[in-house]
Amino acid sequence: EITKAQRALMKVIVDAYNRHKIPQDVAKKLLQDQYSAEENFLLLTEMATSQVQVLVEFTKNIPGFLSLNHEDQIALLKGSAVEAMFLRSAQVFSQKMPNGHTEVLEERIRKSGISEEFMTPMFNFYKSIGELHMIEEEQALLTAITILTPDRPFVKDQQAVERLQEPMLEVLRKLCVLQHPQEPQYFARLLGRLTELRTLNHYHAEMLTSWRMNDHKFTPLLCEIWDVQ
Numbered sequence: 027e028i029t030k031a032q033r034a035l036m037k038v039i040v041d042a043y044n045r046h047k048i049p050q051d052v053a054k055k056l057l058q059d060q061y062s063a064e065e066n067f068l069l070l071t072e073m074a075t076s077q078v079q080v081l082v083e084f085t086k087n088i089p090g091f092l093s094l095n096h097e098d099q100i101a102l103l104k105g106s107a108v109e110a111m112f113l114r115s116a117q118v119f120s121q122k123m124p125n126g127h128t129e130v131l132e133e134r135i136r137k138s139g140i141s142e143e144f145m146t147p148m149f150n151f152y153k154s155i156g157e158l159h160m161i162e163e164e165q166a167l168l169t170a171i172t173i174l175t176p177d178r179p180f181v182k183d184q185q186a187v188e189r190l191q192e193p194m195l196e197v198l199r200k201l202c203v204l205q206h207p208q209e210p211q212y213f214a215r216l217l218g219r220l221t222e223l224r225t226l227n228h229y230h231a232e233m234l235t236s237w238r239m240n241d242h243k244f245t246p247l248l249c250e251i252w253d254v255q
């Protein structure tokens with residue numbers, strides 16, 4: 027069963043996950059009534075920029091993260107930002123947000139200059155996450171595990187990252203057994219989502235390229251985290 031130390035680790039991660047969220051006034055902008063492709067792209071850019079700031083604050087609360095080599099901290103954030111934002115936006119879709127964010131977010135993503143070929147894998151992922159009905163502990167741990175992926179590009183001390191990721195994986199495994207006793211393969215299904223996330227990284231890189239070819243501008247923070255412009 028879950029030890030006291032593991033329960034404490036889970037509490038730190040879940041509290042950080044719940045504390046750091048896009049501010050309501052930013053999220054509410056999704057409900058504005060302009061729906062041009064331009065307006066949608068601008069709003070999604072604002073959401074992504076705010077989400078990256080939220081992600082950095084969440085990451086700083088992961089025990090041990092700030093003790094990692096500084097270049098590695100940056101490499102982990104840059105390498106996981108897109109995946110963490112897919113996870114977060116997937117929660118918005120699966121939680122059927124009370125304030126109607128779900129519908130408008132889907133509408134804006136579908137009409138923001140993303141080509142059809144990326145829509146299918148993207149919304150298949152959202153559907154597959156929704157079908158898992160994750161509790162917030164699982165969502166928070168899965169996000170921390172994604173950020174602490176040792177084999178991101180340019181990570182020098184992969185062992186140090188593994189030492190932080192392993193305890194998270196162990197807590198998540200135990201939590202899955204407790205939460206889904208009738209579904210022994212549930213933990214494996216969660217990890218399967220992480221593999222699916224990696225394929226979305228490739229699609230996302232192509233989405234960025236096609237946006238840039240149509241002269242779409244990003245914010246300085248997104249340019250820095252995605253190495254564009």
Ligand SMILES: CC(C)c1onc(-c2c(Cl)cccc2Cl)c1COc1ccc(-c2ccc3c(C(=O)O)csc3c2)cc1
Pocket residue numbers: 047048053056067070071072073074077107108111112114115118127131135244248
């Ligand atoms: C630059 C921009 C055009 C872009 O490029 N790729 C992607 C992008 C896309 Cl289109 C899909 C998946 C990942 C990325 Cl980076 C995006 C948009 O990224 C988003 C990131 C995050 C949210 C997001 C998060 C939380 C919440 C909450 C909440 O927590 O209460 C309420 S509303 C909301 C909205 C939406 C969009």
